[in-house]
Amino acid sequence: MTTRRLVLTRTAAVVGAASTGLLLPQIARAQGNKVRVGLMLPYTGTFAQLGVAIENGVRMAIEQQGGKLGGRDIEWFKVDDEAEPSKGIENATKLVQRDKVDVLIGTVHSGVQMGIQKVVRDSGTLCLIPNAGVHAATRALCAPNVFRTSFTNSQPTLALGQAMMAKGHKKAVWITWKYAAGDEAFEGFRDSYTKAGGTIVKELGLPFPQVEFQALLTEIASLKPDAVACFFAGGGAAKFIKDYAAAGLKGKIPLYGSGFLTEGVLDAAGPAADGIITTMHYGDSLNTPRDNKFRLDYAKMFRLQPDVYAVQGYDTGLLLVQGANAVKGDLSNKAIYKAMENATIDSPRGKWTMSKSHNPVQDIYLRVVENKENKVLGVAAKALADSGAGCKMG
Numbered sequence: 001m002t003t004r005r006l007v008l009t010r011t012a013a014v015v016g017a018a019s020t021g022l023l024l025p026q027i028a029r030a031q032g033n034k035v036r037v038g039l040m041l042p043y044t045g046t047f048a049q050l051g052v053a054i055e056n057g058v059r060m061a062i063e064q065q066g067g068k069l070g071g072r073d074i075e076w077f078k079v080d081d082e083a084e085p086s087k088g089i090e091n092a093t094k095l096v097q098r099d100k101v102d103v104l105i106g107t108v109h110s111g112v113q114m115g116i117q118k119v120v121r122d123s124g125t126l127c128l129i130p131n132a133g134v135h136a137a138t139r140a141l142c143a144p145n146v147f148r149t150s151f152t153n154s155q156p157t158l159a160l161g162q163a164m165m166a167k168g169h170k171k172a173v174w175i176t177w178k179y180a181a182g183d184e185a186f187e188g189f190r191d192s193y194t195k196a197g198g199t200i201v202k203e204l205g206l207p208f209p210q211v212e213f214q215a216l217l218t219e220i221a222s223l224k225p226d227a228v229a230c231f232f233a234g235g236g237a238a239k240f241i242k243d244y245a246a247a248g249l250k251g252k253i254p255l256y257g258s259g260f261l262t263e264g265v266l267d268a269a270g271p272a273a274d275g276i277i278t279t280m281h282y283g284d285s286l287n288t289p290r291d292n293k294f295r296l297d298y299a300k301m302f303r304l305q306p307d308v309y310a311v312q313g314y315d316t317g318l319l320l321v322q323g324a325n326a327v328k329g330d331l332s333n334k335a336i337y338k339a340m341e342n343a344t345i346d347s348p349r350g351k352w353t354m355s356k357s358h359n360p361v362q363d364i365y366l367r368v369v370e371n372k373e374n375k376v377l378g379v380a381a382k383a384l385a386d387s388g389a390g391c392k393m394g
C-alpha cells in the first residue's frame with residue numbers, strides 16, 4: 001500500500017511538472033537510457049547453431065569492450081527467424097516497430113535477409129548483417145544504414161575455381177540448395193572455374209533445407225566428374241558430408257566447397273570430412289596472436305570451439321562498438337555511417353576494411369579438413385572485394 005501510494009504521488013508530481021515542461025528532458029533520458037539492440041537470427045532449424053555462434057560472438061566482443069555502446073547500457077531484443085523467408089518482413093517489423101530497436105543485427109539466411117533489407121531501408125534503422133551473403137544487400141539494394149561484416153555469397157567461391165584447376169580437376173559437378181545463397185555461390189564458382197579453364201558438366205540442386213541427397217549422389221557417381229564443388233551449411237552440410245562418404249564417393253571424387261560446408265560441423269561429420277578442400281575468409285589454424293587469443297577466450301566463455309559464424313558475430317560487435325563510440329551512443333546520429341565506413345576491424349580472421357558498398361574487403365584462405373580442423377593451406381585470394389555492382393548510396 002505504501003509503495004502504491006508512493007508511486008501514485010510520484011506520478012502526480014511528474015505529470016504536474018511535465019505540464020510545465022520542466023521534467024521532460026529528464027523523463028526522455030530515463031526512458032531512452034539503454035541502447036536497444038535487436039538480434040534476428042535462426043535459433044531453430046538447420047541454421048540454429050549458426051545463430052547461436054553469431055550471438056555468442058556479438059556478446060563476447062561487446063563484453064570485452066566494457067559491455068556498453070558509447071557509454072550506454074544495452075537492452076537486448078531477440079527474434080528467432082527460423083531461417084524462414086516468408087516470415088522475414090514480419091519478424092524484422094517486430095524488432096523495428098514493436099521493440100523500437102536502435103540497431104538490428106541479422107541474419108543468416110539470404111532469403112530472410114531480403115525481408116530485413118526492405119524493412120530497414122523503409123525505416124532507416126541501422127542494420128548490421130552478420131552472415132547472409134545475398135548480393136543485393138550490398139549491390140542494387142545497398143543502403144547507407146546497412147553494413148555487412150561477413151561476405152557476399154560469391155566471395156568465397158571466387159577463390160575456389162583456380163584452386164581446383166591447380167589440382168588438375170578439369171571437369172566438375174556443382175551441387176547446392178536452390179536459393180539465393182547457393183545460386184550466388186555458384187556464380188563465383190562458375191566465373192573462377194571457367195576462367196581457369198575448367199568445365200562444369202552439371203549443376204544439381206534441391207530446395208532449402210531439404211537433405212534427401214541420395215538420388216543426386218547416385219547421379220554424381222554416374223557422371224564421374226574429376227571433382228564436386230558445392231554450397232551447403234549448418235546441419236544440412238554435416239549430413240551432405242556423411243552421405244557423400246556413405247555413397248562411396250569420398251576418396252574417389254574429391255569434394256570441394258564454399259567453406260561453410262565444413263564450418264561448425266566437424267564434430268558431427270567426423271572422419272567423413274577429412275580431405276575436403278574449401279575456400280573461406282577464416283580458418284582454424286591461422287595461428288596469429290589475434291586469432292589464438294580469440295579462440296582461447298571463446299572456448300573459455302562458451303565451452304565451444306569458435307567457427308566462422310562466431311568470428312562474424314564478433315566482428316559485428318567490434319564494428320558496433322566502434323560506431324557507437326564515435327557518436328557517444330546516439331545511434332540515430334548519421335555520423336555513425338562514416339565511422340563504420342572508415343573502420344578497420346581487427347578481426348580474428350585478419351584485419352579487414354569496409355568496401356564502398358559496405359561489405360568486407362578480405363583475404364580468402366584455402367583450407368583442408370584434417371582431424372576435425374579447417375587447416376589453412378594458404379591465401380587463395382588477397383584483399384578480395386565484392387564488385388558492389390549497381391550500388392548507389394542514396
Ligand code: PHB
Binds near residue numbers: 131153181233
Ligand atoms: C545465406 O543464406 O546467405 C547463407 C547461409 C548460411 C551460410 C552462408 C550463407 O553458411
